[in-house]
Amino acid sequence: MFAIGLTEEFDDTVTWVIPAGQVPDGELGAEISALPAPAVAGEITVLPRPLRRPARVLLAGIGDGGWRAAGAGIVRALADDEHAQVVLPSGLPEAAVRELAEGLWLGGYRYREAPKPPRSGRVDLVASDISSYVGVVDEARAVARATWLARDLTNTPPSTKNPEWFADQVVSLAADRPGLTATVLAGADLERFGGLLAVGGGSVSPPRFVELSWTPAGPVPHVVLVGKGITFDTGGISIKPREAMRLMKKDMGGAAAVLGATLAAAELDLPVRVTALLPLAENAIGAAAFRPGDVIRHYDGTTSETTNSDAEGRLVLADALGYATERLTPDMIVVLATLTGANAVALGKRTAALYSPDDALAAALETAGTAAGERMWRLPLPADYVEYLRSDIADRHSSPTQVHSVVAALYLREFMGEVTSWAHLDMSAPSWAEDHDLELTKGATGWGARTLIRYLSALHGGQ
Template sequence: MTVRTENTSPEKKKTQALCVFVAEKSEDPFGLPKMHQKIDHTVKQVCKETKGKIGSISVIHTHQMVPAQRIVISGIGPRHKVTHESVRVSAGRLAKRMSELGIDEFCIVIPDSFPLKLGIAAGAAVEGVNLSLYSFDKYKSDKKTKQPSLTILTDQSKTSGAVSKSNSISDGVLYARGIANLPPNECNPAHLAGLAKSLASKNKLRCTVLSKAELRQSGFGGISAVGQGSKNEPKLIIMEYNGKKNEKPTVIVGKAVTFDTGGISIKPADKMDEMKFDKCGGCTVFGIMKAASDMKLPVNLVGIVPSVENMPSGESYRPGDIIKMYGGKTAEILNTDAEGRLILFDALSYGIKAYKPKEVIDFATLTGACIVALGTNVAGMVSNNDRLAKKLEESSQRTGEQVWRLPINDDYMDMIKSDYAEIRNTGPGRVAGAITAAAFLASAVGNTPWAHFDIAGTAWVQTGTKDKPYNPKGATGFGVRLILDYLSQ
């Protein structure tokens, strides 16, 4: 959608809808001057009735008494509790209401009197609007192709950079969602590799894709084993963005199982259709790489996406198999549905060996155990580095993408020791399932600063997901905004 900023005074702006925020227990919306006696009176009455409660939206038709056709008042909660997230949510609700009304363009007023810094508030509003108007309609004949344009009425000198940045970040999230929502009959590992090459050519990224034969020859035993049961061959996708000379890169790894049946340890049929979302970690990496390039971030990034389809067949790997992963470590297979950690182990090991990064971060829809522990609104985070974990937690607070750090120590590492190989791909029974999965990955990264995000609950809207206007049904693109915020600090 089209977003721009203007210095125009609200009372002079000709628009279909002039949208303003009002704090709880206030009768004066932020930045709305006196306009017309009847309009001013109605605004005060509406504010009294709605009490500025977050989520409340009231539309006042002006009947040509002022240039704006409508004044739209959105509650934003207590003034002292206004945050990035409350602006994002309120702006998202405004956008959805404007779309429902069939409005072609609307304005949001962000004045100097707003409780947040103007750049922060304007950026959050843009994200809320952009992300809320997303819909995946590729396979529908009735497509919602037209979206309303947005003008932020604010001090341009303080907000134009933030708005441009938020546009790029939003585009990255929407790009990740668009791939993640693709059905498995269209999006297999080869298709994902093709998308990476296209993204690279348009965004000045370097892209390398390793084939099935190259993976076997180079010792990627985890990716090769998981992918061998499907006619759709596995791929390892590597994208490089260079925004700063002579600096070690950040490596970001994302699990991309384009469909996960569980393999020989097959999953129950219920909700197996949602296993198209098992590629969401990889899609997050795609979105980060796109936005980082668009924003011209002064960092070096390597995005690594191991992609497979986990299928049962006569060629599938089995419980009881012992495989040699990248770097030479052996793993006993106890459950073929614990496949994500195998392909991530290969990718993490390769990324550290090939690029010697300053840090490595991975995203994966890794375990149902994480949903049992934290639900569907908080991602689990495991890290071997307190400084990295703290910085990522701070970014999550700004972006509203909630994370909770889980522990890891030698006791958890002992839980994945194998009697027949060096490690095994599940812990003992169902205890600490999210952490033992992370422990498997920890055995690949060694002392390299590392953070792992288990996004099994947050990668798409599912049972128990909190209703947020900027997360419509389907993939959420979780993690794109968080990492871009982290990289921007």
């Protein structure tokens, strides 16, 4: 990650960035006053000043409190190796500085394997008293680092990213971090994971199940985060058409987000116990691929009839939830999954669907998502729709053809056991951006990592 610093000293040999509406004294102020002020958050007006200092000034639009968008606009207007100083208004709230730093880092993201090298410039935030901003910039760095990781993992090509590779990344990232423990199950240890074995059965890359635990001293609530980890999804025997398969390297975006959030909880030393569960499989086509019509026995011993091998995510999540409720005694469970494409029709590309029977948990996640810049909309869990899950040959049907997203959430509810405080975020659409969009860069967005970190931080703060 490129550098962001705090300073109380102006340096007129570097580029200055001045928020719209803030006019300095003297000649520079007169020049800025003569320009049309950018009104939209993230909009940048460039003022060249040859043979003067500073030689270049950027006027940044803030809009209606859009500091995160402003940060993204600023970093995109800078050269990769440029040094700039952002002149902060006097008395700027800490939350605004945190959003500005997040926007700078998130807007400046570049995939680690991209042809262009990573940015090497520096942005200093200039204020008369920087002491109050040190903590929020550190928080922004942890949030950005988690999001960058989730983006990197999701952007990684499927020729590299298989379940074993992903599991190895988790083990490596958890190594030498006090309080973090990573456990990987494979082979015979997956005997009870019938959904995971079925979905991964058609691939030459066998499935893995990863448990990553952050256990601080004297933990308070125990939050279990479950992330769908399909490293590539062909649809299996119910094969996807070419265009629908184009972006299926992103089908592990939920696992990437919960991984990033758990690592951030450790980095920020949050006194909240967090366990991330990552069921990892490649849904491929092969002689051992599971078939439409198969009955699958899950970790909790119950069975599912499936008539669509492209409804695979819920099958691996069912095993993870059975594992969580039997072995971990969670206080709450939050599931992140690129589960269905149906939500995009109603909610668009920037909004995830939220399902939860717990009003307090749903409200906490919505608040965290709003603060993080990751929108969600709560949808119902109608009791009469449970009938769609009825099967004549198994405990339930995993892939009925009616109301796809809602019924998928109801299906996951079947595996929550006695846990009543749970939420499912269906985030397939917002997990990918087709172009730069505010703090998002083209490609994987890392959606959910920021929300989860805010949620965990607020949960700690509420104790």
